[in-house]
Amino acid sequence: KQEVTQIPAALSVPEGENLVLNCSFTDSAIYNLQWFRQDPGKGLTSLLLIQSSQREQTSGRLNASLDKSSGRSTLYIAASQPGDSATYLCAVEIWRDDKIIFGKGTRLHILP
Amino acid sequence: DVKVTQSSRYLVKRTGEKVFLECVQDMDHENMFWYRQDPGLGLRLIYFSYDVKMKEKGDIPEGYSVSREKKERFSLILESASTNQTSMYLCATSNGQGDQPQHFGDGTRLSIL
Numbered sequence: 001k002q003e004v005t006q007i008p009a010a011l012s013v014p015e016g017e018n019l020v021l022n023c024s025f026t027d028s029a030i031y032n033l034q035w036f037r038q039d040p041g042k043g044l045t046s047l048l049l050i051q052s053s054q055r056e057q058t059s060g061r062l063n064a065s066l067d068k069s070s071g072r073s074t075l076y077i078a079a080s081q082p083g084d085s086a087t088y089l090c091a092v093e094i095w096r097d098d099k100i101i102f103g104k105g106t107r108l109h110i111l112p
Numbered sequence: 113d114v115k116v117t118q119s120s121r122y123l124v125k126r127t128g129e130k131v132f133l134e135c136v137q138d139m140d141h142e143n144m145f146w147y148r149q150d151p152g153l154g155l156r157l158i159y160f161s162y163d164v165k166m167k168e169k170g171d172i173p174e175g176y177s178v179s180r181e182k183k184e185r186f187s188l189i190l191e192s193a194s195t196n197q198t199s200m201y202l203c204a205t206s207n208g209q210g211d212q213p214q215h216f217g218d219g220t221r222l223s224i225l
Contacts, residue, residue, distance in 0.1 A: 031210050041221070043116075043202055046213035089155070093210060099170070100214060104154040 002027045006090055006103035014111045015082060021075040021106045023090030028068045031093040034100065035064050035075050038087045047088075048075070080110045115139070116217040118203050124223045131190040133220050135203030141215075142208040144186035146170075146178065148199040149219075155202065161186055162208065193224045 003026045013019050023033070032051050036044040048057045048064040050073070056065040063076040077084055087107045091100040119134035135144065145160040147170075157170030159178040167178050175197060179187045190197055200221050204214040 034213050036213075036216075041219070043216035043218045044204075044214075046215070049211075049213045051211065099157060099160065102155040104152070 002030075002092060002094060002101045004090055004092055004101050004103040006088075006106050008106060009104070010107040010109070012109040012111060013080060015080060017080050018076065018078050019080055019108075021077070021088050021090075021108070023073040023075070023103055025071045025073075025092050025101075028071055029095055030068065031095045033064075033066050033073050034091045034093070035062075035073075036089045036091065038089060038105070040086075044089065082110045082112050084108060085110045116203055116205055116215050118201075118217040118220050120220050121218060122221050122223075124225060125190075125193050126225050127193060127195060129190075129193045131193050131222070131224075133188040133190075133201055133203075133222070135186045135188070135217055137184055137186075137205045137215075139205065139207075139215075140183065141205040142183075143206045144180065145204040145206075145214065146176075146186065146188045147202045147204065148172070149202055150199050158188065195224050198222060198224045 005024045034049045035047040038044050050057045050066040061078040066073045087105040089105040090103045093100045115138045117136045125131050146158045147155045149155045156172050158176050161167050161180045164183050177189045200219050202219045203217040206214045
């Protein structure tokens with residue numbers, strides 16, 4: 001059974017620092033991996049989607065990488081800002097099944 | 113932009129009531145999903161639907177049912193609400209092609225008293 005783990009559960013860093021959020025999954029047979037952002041009391045906003053054949057995706061200050069063989073993904077945030085404070089969730093889509101399995105998220109706090 | 117609208121942001125109901133949560137999408141997406149989100153447990157899939165009048169059980173369907181009479185609308189029904197169904201409920205849609213992320217509504221925070 002696919003399991004998705006995100007470590008750490010919470011992270012605080014000073015503004016301006018670069019940071020990395022980690023995601024690991026137990027079964028490498030995935031269709032894609034997605035990173036979402038969730039603000040308190042709100043729904044999820046998609047940040048990046050990496051297809052299983054891809055190694056990374058970039059959007060602005062965000063870069064996500066995927067290593068299927070080791071079951072790992074990282075989300076790199078450059079030059080962090082207070083507005084980046086949110087919970088970041090990683091999710092994997094099982095092969096063309098369209099069900100996605102979520103990690104429990106990393107709660108990020110950027111200190112002004 | 114895909115818009116997924118959930119009918120209520122906050123809802124308070126009493127134990128034993130039948131509760132309806134509505135979700136409407138405007139992008140003609142085939143697939144729709146209902147999740148609940150609880151502290152420490154993350155998001156868990158309740159039900160999903162690949163097409164009109166079709167439904168599939170997710171990981172925690174007990175105590176819930178769904179209805180999809182039209183492509184754009186997916187309803188979650190709590191047959192007889194209980195206090196352990198107090199939670200944040202999130203609806204999501206996808207195009208079923210695996211090349212686009214799921215799109216989420218803003219959620220309904222449901223309290224059962």
